[in-house]
Amino acid sequence: MTTRQLIADEAELWHAATHHPFLDAVRDGTLDPAAFSRLLVQDYHFALALTSAEGRYLAHAPRGDLEILAEGIQAMVAELAWFERKAAERGIDLAAPLHPTARAYVDYLQATTFEPYAVQLTALWALERAYLEGWRTALPGAAAYREYVEHWTNPSFAARVEALEAAANRVLADAGEPERDAFRWIARYERDFWQMAYTGRDG
Amino acid sequence: MTTRQLIADEAELWHAATHHPFLDAVRDGTLDPAAFSRLLVQDYHFALALTSAEGRYLAHAPRGDLEILAEGIQAMVAELAWFERKAAERGIDLAAPLHPTARAYVDYLQATTFEPYAVQLTALWALERAYLEGWRTALPGAAAYREYVEHWTNPSFAARVEALEAAANRVLADAGEPERDAFRWIARYERDFWQMAYTGRDG
Amino acid sequence: MTTRQLIADEAELWHAATHHPFLDAVRDGTLDPAAFSRLLVQDYHFALALTSAEGRYLAHAPRGDLEILAEGIQAMVAELAWFERKAAERGIDLAAPLHPTARAYVDYLQATTFEPYAVQLTALWALERAYLEGWRTALPGAAAYREYVEHWTNPSFAARVEALEAAANRVLADAGEPERDAFRWIARYERDFWQMAYTGRDG
């Protein structure tokens, strides 16, 4: 199995994970600012949970993947500080409660920490790649959101996704249904996350 | 409780953790090269375990400590690569078995991952500080070992120990016996580790 | 805080967690057998996850709660065997995929294994009590479902819920928002679970 095959096999679900009216509205500038704030708050919660999950992934990763995982953790911690600066600029309270859709995704991440490493790495690659691909559909971004779109599509993030993809392909060589299943859940939760940010509603 | 008090209260044990004939012999050049190789191999095992433990510490650390922990993980991963280069230069096999004394220490580290965060941070600070202090007693180091002594006392490591000390003092303000106990065990295991490297024997 | 207060403070949510058209239809015999099969399959997945979570709760429980937790684990393992017998009788495949609503609940349980013990015990009590109360509203149960309703309201289960309630009240004496939050999420997921079983749909 390869990352390419996973995406090809689940083309429809992957498309839904990476294309959404939310992203279109970021591109054309029609997005309700309240929706954007909602995304920031819930994405911050997600980033905290991902940092934590990455700590546990690293704790039983093979020697060869420690560098990419340590870089990922560093990048996430820098991302948290960036979220905090942006929230302060926009007057947003990041302590707002976790939305049920975000909770389901965050708890799924925590649950993967009990899964085999190949499942964890597949999930990590899939979620980072979906995020990058999604934001790329919003390029160049309307003026109000341009710096965000640029931040979430910047070359160093893209390079990290590529490195994760190479690592994921190494574990996927011997992988099977559990990894495919993780890929599907990540795609599903990415899609739900955009929808939650867009509408404020669950499901 | 403060880091200073812990060290003062356990002065004898702390001295034993940070002063040893092994370190004296590194300084004066009389160390048996086999003992130095033994240290490198067992310390590499330890570094792998510490990287893993730090991943789990970070997974439930408070927001304010994520930076110092992420930097610690980065530093440990760089340290692993450094060990591997040095081992290659010296023709040492890093896959040699874990010594019982090192196993006890390594397993203690793993066991701390189930302890409260204040205990974890106390242990992490104590082990890094003991290592730094110990190697400082070997300065400037005999020619054969100088680059190692300089590596293990370098200013960026010293700065990291200071940052850990500040973080440890924040959690120690409300701490009690479990943190003191962790400090004692770390000091004891540091002492045993030098002894194991020096003699090759257990206990 | 007490278990009684939690239920009183969240009366509406608790009512939704313990009363549902699904249960009414079990009582009056109008329930679609496909809905009942769906409940059995998803509840079996849930029971597997709860057994696992209870293992981790026990792993850091205080000495005084080990008996009640060990009994809970024994009871869950017996419950799994009972589910398997009933599924065989009814020709149901228990390996059917986890429904998204059940996945969110199951992952929440796994996520609680990283929370403090007081949160875990509050969640465990709340979910067992909601289940007992819910099934009691279906008593005596239409003929087709009577043995199930009797099984899920039997006196030994009720005694276990009471013992959990006593243990929960001990930890709730010093508890606060995280425990209240866990109570709310459990109530919400219990409500969603009946709804999922009833309609087959998410959310």
Next chain:
Amino acid sequence: MTTRQLIADEAELWHAATHHPFLDAVRDGTLDPAAFSRLLVQDYHFALALTSAEGRYLAHAPRGDLEILAEGIQAMVAELAWFERKAAERGIDLAAPLHPTARAYVDYLQATTFEPYAVQLTALWALERAYLEGWRTALPGAAAYREYVEHWTNPSFAARVEALEAAANRVLADAGEPERDAFRWIARYERDFWQMAYTGRDG
């Protein structure tokens, strides 16, 4: 690999794990009562840690092993209560500190909770079997210790060891060095534990 082969391959180490002057002195009545008290205290610490480890083993055990693991947890919790009764009868303080030899063993157990299930089950079987075999060498036990020897060789414990052996043989069919390694460490720690109880000294 089979349990029988493991024992045969490591005959000398296994003999040391299951035969000791401590046990001989229990049989002939010459054991220093202080040594027996030391065993009780340290074994109680060990039993607490084993109960905790078994909770985590169960948390990711395959369905087919849940019964034997749940029974093991129940048995350990009953054993803890038995230790507490005996300690009260003998006026022993079970809160006495963990001995370094016991700490190393206890931490090894905790560390196995991060290992694959096959390693965990091998360790669990090996430690229970060594304990049973060891106490059998002390049969019938001098009058002062007879009830203890009978307790630790009773038929229900023996039956549990047999059930664990059958489960271990299922996982060992596909096992290799990590499982053999776990077997060796358990044997080593069992030997060290008797020695620690006998002499009060480390190593």
